[in-house]
Amino acid sequence: MNGTIPRTIFKAEHDEFRSHVRRFYEREITPHREEWEAAGQISREAWAKAGEAGFLCATMPEEYGGAGVDRLYSAVLIEEQARTFNSGPGFSLHSDIVAPYILNYGTEAQKQKYLPRMAKGEIIGCIAMTEPGAGSDLQGVKTTAIKQGDHFLINGQKTFITNGYMSDFVVLVAKTDPTAGAKGISLILVDTGTEGYQKGKKLKKIGMHAQDTAELFFDNVRVPRENLLGEEGKGFIQLMKELAWERMQIAIRNVEMADSVLSHTVDYVKERKAFKQSIMDFQNTKFRLAEVKTEIQVARVFVDRCIEAVVKRELDPATGAMAKLYASEMSNRVVDTCLQFFGGWGYMWEFPIARAYADARVQRIFGGTSEVMKEIVARTL
């Protein structure tokens, strides 16, 4: 009678790693949460500390400053961040989305230039696909990178870019051939400080207040041709390669966040009293929370099965899309149901549930909207 299906994907090493990560979040991240939310970003120091602890780019090969570990370590990092409701640090985007592009498609020089410093937290990466006029439909990006001698000349604008404000470089999605659709897209590395490249404001958001989501502007920016990442015109295909894993990262985060929300809620309803009994003792509370527990448990087993497939490099994109869709929709239902049990306190920022509620909403939007996920799944019917 315990109602918890044992997780089988992690080994003792992973568990040990988890306890380090947990301590790190307790000491170095959570205490700063409010200050960072007010600032709209976390500190450089926090990045450096994460780098020092080995929590950035851990899956990169050792020769490039990583620890060469499997993606279960990334999963542990994502989970520990999610369970403490710290949506500020853009560590997983940096380590598990940006860095793999450089590893997979970068020249030796590019890898040497970026990866070891990314692992140390000295430089922060971001990836810029979305534009004011194009999000879901990536083929519609308008930012151009036109070849001129041994340079690209870049013009355009990006928005909603995670780590955008703090970033030291960006993996930029641009059209090297504006007359072509997907086939005209290339990825280009642009360093902060390059003339004509400017960051806009930190965007104000419903949630994720400590995350520096920004606009980026490119006005006649000249970058050398060797900043091309991978092949010209192959950007779209390169963006596809790790999509299943990128989406799984969101799925992993959402299951853990929901799980953490539930345990906060259970603690609260056992404590709080109304009509001379604890809120937990109302049958409505018991049943809603039993439903929530079940829903999380189902998602957990599904996502763990997908993680297993990720580690074996067997997860197909449609299943990755299912995991992202399922887990993010689930966590949104869960935070809503759970917030209700906190009554008015659930609306107060000092309660983690309020923050979780606000942070959760975007999970159905970024990384490909739920609707786009359904499009992908529908093609497999």
Next chain:
Amino acid sequence: MTWLPRTVFTAEHDLFRAEVRKFYEREIVPHHAQWEKDGVVPRSAWKKAGDAGFLCATMPEEYGGAGVDRLYSAILMEEQARANTSGPGWSLHSDIVAPYILNYGTEEQKKKYLPAMAKGDVIGAIAMTEPGTGSDLQGVRTTAIRDGDHYVINGQKTFITNGQNADLVILVTKTDPKQGAKGISLILVEAGMPGFTKGRNLEKLGMHAQDTSELFFSDVRVPVSNLLGDKEGQGFYQLMKELAWERLQVAISAIANAEAALQWTVDYTKERKAFGQPIADFQNTRFKLADLKTQIQAARAFVDRCLELVVKGELDAASGAMAKYWCSDLQNSVLNECLQLHGGYGFMWEYPITRAYADARVQKIYAGTNEIMKELISRTL
């Protein structure tokens, strides 16, 4: 349709599945409409299932079974659900009734009933529910009062699966009517014993080929050697032992049936046209089906993980309850959505979706209502 690969079955299981599928196609599906009219599956079909080795397969060979693991039972349930033939009450007979005799029966009882059950010569039922009590089993009023070396049984049962066909009933009675759970004992009662009569074959919303009955007991004298277990008052605990497995059976059939329904619906919507295009091409259809596929995939991964635990004897009661509640709810919502996509044909009995919809409703009620499942799950919060 592509799914995450299932990892619970071995090649032998797959071979077995192929045989079971053929059996359903040849021996069951062609007759099912007639059996629905008759309200019962004929004994001849039971015999055929026995000859094929599909009854009591998990029982030890010495008692007429094949001594195989519960994955074989799962395959039988899945194929029945896939064939959409709810008539045969074989899983109740093989995977609920027989295990009680194996777990608690004397050598004599096992020898007497199990081989005959495996052959399909003796049909089993279990009678807990009464007109006045279902969820609250402690409230059973059927009594078995000791009189020398006999019990004298009086009372009434209802909603009993296999009730019309049954040769052997595991009867839940009070040997001590003054007590609650501790007064309950299981007693083996055979058809034909004086005073034991079968009532109506109940008309139901669905499962029309399944014989569900009332049973009446009026001064039925049963030898004390028909007590199941070595002493009185153990019934309630005996009923608990395999609950996780019994409930998982509902989940197994629910998911297999939902998968089948999704496939019928994909096929149907690709075929059917409206406004000059297949209804499968409307985005609403695509998204609905993508969503259903995602939910089924998650539940499938969950149930398979539970199966893995059942085989190891490690599935806990609350997790079994989660599987039962979640999957039966999901099955019902899937069938509801799928029926809608069939339009008016979805309301016609000749379409499998219609029958499935009617059959599925009870999955949320029997084997413990979903409310009771939530009650159990909530105790683990």
